[in-house]
Amino acid sequence: AAAVPTVTAIRAGRLVDVVSGKLLTNQIILVSGDKITAVGPNLTIPAGATVVDLSSATVLPGLMDCHTHLSSEPGDNYYEDMFRKSPIDRALLAPTYAARTLQAGFTMVRDLGSSSLIDVSLRNAINAGTLPGPRMLVATFALSATGGHGDPTTGFAPGLKFGENPDFTGIADGPEEIRKRVRTNVKFGADWIKVLATAGVLSEEGSAGAALYSLEELKAAVDEAHRWGRQVAAHAHGAEGIKLAVRAGVTSIEHGSLLDDEGVQLMKKNGTWLVADIYDDDYILSEYAKKGFPEKIIEKERSVGKLQRENFQKAVRAGVKVAFGTDAAVYPHGGNAKQFFYMVKFGLTPMQAIQSATIRAAELLQWQDRTGSLTAGKLADIVAVPGNPLTDVRALETVQFVMKEGKVYRNEPKP
Ligand code: ARG
Secondary structure (H helix, E strand, C coil), X not given: CCCCCCEEEEEEEEEEECCCCEEEEEEEEEEECCEEEEEECCCCCCCCCEEEEEEEEEEEEXXXXXXXXXXXXXXXXXXXXXXXXXHHHHHHHHHHHHHHHHHCCEEEEEECCCCCCHHHHHHHHXXXXXXXXXXXXXXXXXXXXXXXXXXXXXXXXXXXXXXXXXXXXXXXXXXXXXXXXXXHXXXXXXXXEEEECECCCCCCCCCCCCECCCHHHHHXXXXXXXXXXXXXXXXXXXXXXXXXXXXXXXXXXXXXXXXXXXXXXXXXXXXXXXXXXXXXXXXXXXXXXXXXXXXHHHHHHHHHHHHHHHHHHHHHHHCCEECCCXXXXXXXXXXXXXXXXXXXXXXXXXXHHHHXXXXXXXXXCCCCCCCCCCCCXXXXXXXXXXXXXXXXXXXXXXXXXXXXXXXXXXXXXXX
16 A cells, blocks of 8 residues: 655744745644645644644745855865865765755755766755755856866966866856856756856955956857756856846846946846845955965955945845845855845845745746745745744744755754
8 A cells, every 4th residue: 555645734833924925823834745735724633643833933934045065165274175175075075064054944055066066966865865955956067267266276376287087177168168068067967057257256366256258158158058958047246247147148146246237227127136145255254364265365355245235235126036045165054044134134124035045046946836935735845943033034043943845854942
């Protein structure tokens, strides 16, 4: 006989309904197998159901971070990280980062770039149930111009080599190489394509924001990605690079630091998402000098950090679509929810901030039919926090309950 799926009944004292934008009280959520089967105030709890009592907590959909790198994290020392870690060292650490992310309430992530295909292996092991972690969509190798943010030898002595196998870097110049890199990434298991449209902060190229790919190159990336049913996320700090990427048809702009008014209008017109990691400035400026990061990198951070937050606010006010993404790996994994405070400080309501990490994130990832809200028929990705995140968004930093696809990974009721 077929096994009858176990039914779990969650008593939710408060429930964040991200669809209506309302806070409901005294709800019951029924979960069967990996799905939510019913949500409502007066449901009958079936006999034999396991009851989870969250009657003094706030229950919300599993959180989603649309920009992580689960295969790395800054250690104590820049040069140790750069030169003394093998792909095997990184692969051994990645499951710990994934577990921390899930424990923090993030049940799904879009992982935007990894070395050595660690992201593909991690995603597959999580999907197989071998490792605990968030459901992952992965980008494999970030496409980078030579000398750009994703060229690992940028800033070092000529002749230095990382990864002899050209299949194992994302460096691609010109439309032909870009198309081949997109195809190779898809062949290796990429769900998304990441392009580094501009220079970056935490790498040694001269500026943080120079546009490093031409419109023609970016269009080639988007066109090729679309042929394979993939969408493109573009790392872009500088105003010019942001606009080139938007014009080329990318789905999301990552960072968006120096976004100008014309860029805002273009993003609105094209429906491009903004995924801005506006917590990271704090962590970089307080910790990275101690880790031995070169002063020129810290200086680049000073040149974009504050402007990024102001431009985020400008974009929010103008009505640009915003999804939650933190660039986890810049700061230690598991601290993802710290960004909510900054999103509220810079223009979102607490409800909008939560929506950016649930229903809006699901929309960006094109998973809105399967997750992103507490709705019957969707996957049972459910978290809970003590207190009320709509009055104090920092409540999201202390997750007490985590269920992913119907399975409980954390349940620590507070006294
Ligand atoms: N990965 C990004 C880069 O190196 C991190 C930027 C962090 N800074 C910030 N203000 N968001 O470019």
